[in-house]
Amino acid sequence: MKSFGYAAQSKTSPLTPFDFERREPNPDDVVVSIEYSGICHSDIHQARDEWGGSIYPMVPGHEIVGKVTAVGSNVSKFKVGDLAGVGVIVDSCRVCENCKADAQQYCVKGAVETYNKLDYTGAPTYGGYSNNIVCHQAYVHTISPKLDLAAVAPLLCAGITTYSPLRHWKVGPGQKVGIIGLGGLGHMGLKFAHSFGAHVVQFTTSESKIDDAKKLGADEVVISKDAAAMAKHAASFDFILDCISAPHDINAYLGLLRLNGTLCLVGLPETPLSVAPFSVVAFRRSLAGSGIGGMQETQEMLDYCAEKNIVADIELTSYDKLAEAYERVIKGDVKYRFVLDNTTL
Secondary structure, rough: OOOEEEEEEEOOOOOOOEEEEEEOOOOOOOEEEEEEEEEEEHHHHHOOOOOOOOOOOOHHHHHHHEEEEEEEEOOOOOOOOOOEOHHHHEEOOOOOOHHHOOOOHHOOOOOOOOOOOOOOOEEEEEOOEEOOEEEHHHEEEEOOOOOOOOHHHHOOOHHHHHHHHHOOOOOOOEEEEEEOOOOOHHHHHHHHHHHOOOOOEEEEOOHHHHHHHHHHOOOEEEEEHHHHHHHHOOOOEEEEEEEOOOOOOOHHHOOOOEEEEEEEEEEOOOOOOOOOOOHHHHHHHHEEOOOOOHHHHHHHHHHHHHHHOOOOOEEEEEHHHHHHHHHHHHHOOOOOOOEEHHHHO
16 A cells, blocks of 8 residues: 655654555554654654664654544444544554453563564554554544544553553552653643642753643642752652653652652653662662553543543644754653644645
8 A cells, every 4th residue: 555654764864755555454454544643752762763773764653643544344443534543552462461451562472563663474664654554453543523633643652651650550639649751741641640639749850841830730840950849859759750751860759759659660761770779678669660551541541531631732743844843852842742734744
């Protein structure tokens, strides 16, 4: 199936127009005409090979929304014209214990990611900076027409990446929860933690973000560069969600956890973080991580967002401004997620 999009040809090249082919749809496949695709910091890391192992040419993008244009003969979940979304993975083995437990993102065989991966036939996957995508119906999500479609796109990564750990650690009323970083991930974590009824403290290095954080639901805002302000919160948090994708001192935040508290990483810095053993030994603290969510949980998150009218705060951009958008993401100069408008493709 003829497709086109924007691709990185190497780790140093800008993204440029690229013609390629996707598979013809199988009986269980859904074809989605892409209308919007979010720009995730992961796209930049992988396009620039900052995590290693990148496959070129690379069409990034795993926050995909659009309309169904074709369905295979076995598809019952979708019909032509339906709104649909595709997130970070497009396949998994479906038979391992994790897949059976609806944790497909932790597939023992290795889930097939939406781009920069080889599928189980050995063919490269291409992502959402493109006009269409073909995907097995089990990895395609229904989207409510009640929400702004462009603002839904980031829910497919930033949304589920923060929703899943907050649900897993049962964040809710009576808990003190911290969100580190107010970017694409952080602003969604803040919205969800507030919606779940927790007392939410937003950590940021930017005083200019204080007002925004409060508007998004923060009960308190702490400037993390202020040692005295940090010290006031020592040993008081039940749960902290770390949404930073740049190198930072994690020990400063581990010290804020109370007995049996957990700090969960969802941001992915390109260099390892240094953890002082006493930071976790004290107060029996836990340092954990979480990756997106299973297919059922992702749909649950999308339905919850439709019910509660939660979407990402976005800035629409165009394909001719991709390089500028990437640089602005790195600088944290976006409120709070860029979304590509495919009418500009």
